[in-house]
Amino acid sequence: MSDFKPARNHEALGDAFYDRVTPADFPQTILRHRDHRWARRMGLDTLSEAQWLDHFGRFTPLPGSLPEPLALRYHGHQFRSYNPELGDGRGFLFAQGHDLNDNRLLDLGTKGTGRTPWSRGGDGRLTLKGGVREVLASEMLEAMGVYTSKSFSLVETGEALQRGDEPSPTRSAALVRLSHSHIRIGSFQRLAYLHDTEGLQQLLDYAIATYYPELADAADRPAAFLSAVVGNVARLGAQYIAAGFVHGVLNTDNINITGESFDYGPWRFIERYDPDFTAAYFDETGLYSFGRQPDALAWNLTRLAECLVPLSSIEALEPALNRAWPEFRAELPRQMLRRLGLKPGDTEGDAAFVTRLFEFLGTSQAPFEQFLFDWRGGALSAERASASPSAQLYASEGFAPIADALAGYQPSDDVNLDHDYFARARPRTMLIEQVEAIWAPIAESDDWALLEKTLEEIAQMRQAYGQA
Template identity: 50%
Template sequence: MSTTAPPPIYELGPEFYDEVQPANFPKPQLRFRNQAAAETVGLAHLSDQEWQDYFANFKPMPGNMVSALALRYHGHQFRNYNPQIGDGRGFLYAQFLVKEKLYDLGTKGSGRTPYSRTGDGRLTLKGAFREILATELLEAYGVNTSKTFSVFETGESLERHDEPSPTRAGVLVRLNHSHIRFGTFQRLAFLKESDNIVKLVDYCVRHYYPDLLQYEGIERAAAFLQNVSRQTARTAAQWMMAGFVHGVLNTDNMNITGESFDYGPYRFMPKYAPAFTAAYFDQQGLYAYGRQPTSVLWNLHQLGFALKFAYPNLPYEELLEEFADNFNFESRRLFMHRLNIKNPLEDERASLEMDQEMMMNYFNFLAEAQPLFEQTFFDLHSGINEDRLLRSVQSEVYKHPTFEILKKNLEFYEVLDEKKAEHPYFENTQCCSLLIDELESIWSPIADRDDWTLFENKLAQIRSIKGIY
């Protein structure tokens, strides 16, 4: 195991966190162990008992953090500023330095903290189950996401208004590069702690953007904001190309490394619909699929505004003007990557214009013919394959007139990666997706008779396609 001595989080000092005690769970039962993620941080060797000691009982790890820390932050929740939040049902309790990259282990559902307010600090087992599948599928789709590291059922019963109760409880551990959120900076600006903003910028640069150490003062802050913006633009583009709707894009749910994390009422969009929302309580559609890039940019502006408190001359609005270009560039690149195609034109301008026309026709087909979003990427992977289109579960939709326009575009493109084009996955007639009906059908036997067979089968299917995208 590669640990840091002492863990970097201590560099920030007690103004940034509170020491907390994990909950005592009556009957921990392992439900998910991510061995691949464990290998990343040198924990794959742990015995079953050690795994429970560290990830259900939260015994401190040797040479690592001596106590769990609930991080302090504020945030805009549906664009309303809330100074009463922070780690309310989770904490940071270990950090690892692996090949000069810092990793955090954080929790969800591990008990009450000073920021729990009226909550019980717990997580439903169904919520943990949903997060496992979200992170696994997003990773398979190539999205920059946190990894679900471990899930234990705790032996407790919970009352919740949004699912049948009493319901089972779980405690989840996630692996992230960082738990420093936009809202961490917002809190410091709210409290007028300019020195701590500078300290936090320096911490983030030192551990996440070391190439920026060459800059100082306002130049460092500007370069930091630009890099966060680029990383976040890329993640937003990845969500859009995966048909993914996060659901709760508050500033406390966005971190400075651009990783997608903290999955609550997420959805994968069945068919292209810009107004599609994930959260039943998002009645205004603020975080709808089509508004995600705008929401992300709005959140970046809040980060920039917070930084400006310590760096009054920081031109954050000007620095964030590049977000749109970065998002569009990443969207085009990821679109081609998902379809496994490349433009044969050598002239850069002509190539760009053709790609833009093809993308426009692709999404026009999605809007007009209403095929399944993920199935269409599957059917058109590596270009036009008539046999695959005929075998598809949605073969009839390819008779729509808008497809003929798109087909002419696609026939001009070449295969990007022949090995991926020949992957056995594409011999199937149906893609690997995770729409809400399937998610519920997988959960049903778990809830009814503790049968995890469908879950294990789905997990195996998802992992079989990693590396294709």
């Protein structure tokens, strides 16, 4: 652990922003997943399994980092209903450290590690299945180039949990999530709700100093901060669409100020283009459906803007907020072309191409990920696409304008078509039935082989797309 560069920056905010808590004492700790790549980047790759379990199963503090876990305080809108009783109810900020590659400050936060003052009657635990699902979501999104938290560690904890939405009793786990920041829109909402202008200013100053230091000398720091957050969150929305991903619960407490995706509950990937596809069975109105995610993110950004009014003015903040939709509309073609391994052309032409592409995907119901896989590099992949399971759709009259448009693009420098991944007939996908198939042997016979094979395939996909 000699390379680990510890930090404890979040303590500087003071006790009004968090509660010091004690981790749960679990009956057992069994290591189920360890992110070796990111462990190396954090200087934690030399830990033995026993040491790893001591820190990420028993939560013995990492040397030089936080001496006690911090349960962070925040509020939030949940399905657009304000809830002032949130906060870290089954997790905490365990440690902070620096990425050895670029020196960024990173947080090690937990999920399923016991009760806190914000548990609201919950048991503070996480199901093992929920932990496995989070590993799969974060690994898959990272491979697709989405700015996401990483599932740093998953430890089975030996408790039997009662849950109404799955067969009970079920197995338990403690997840450690690696993120750039755990400050959420809801962190600002709490202070605005309490009319704590001094606290708002303190949190803003900390956020700028820690995550947006380039804004330190801005004439209107709140407006500059809002503009930066708007740009990053709009990019995330475009990345979701380009990945065919539905987060499922885009509440304000699930949107952080760095535009990094995290907290994977009822997530789904779409099989075919369907703007109305929802991930959560309880999302009865489709508020967070696939196609409405950019709107949900823009709504959440409006809530952040409202919080900043006491520190600035509506007149100054409004232009920054109004960037949300133009930023998303500009970013979506970039993200779609990135996934297709194509160099951007002119802005208007790229936007028109992506519009036609979504029209084709909607009309033809071509498998979403299969299409992006088949046409990686545009015309360079025409022969590959002709052997695809979807080849008949590409021979249709409706595809002709898309083929012509693809032929007009140059492949990106990292198109990487000679990678073994692109020799497959079908891409690696993560549809709900595949998730259930991965979980079934774990639940039935403690067989982890399919999960391990799947993670190997995702690693190959990540390397092929240049996300290693």
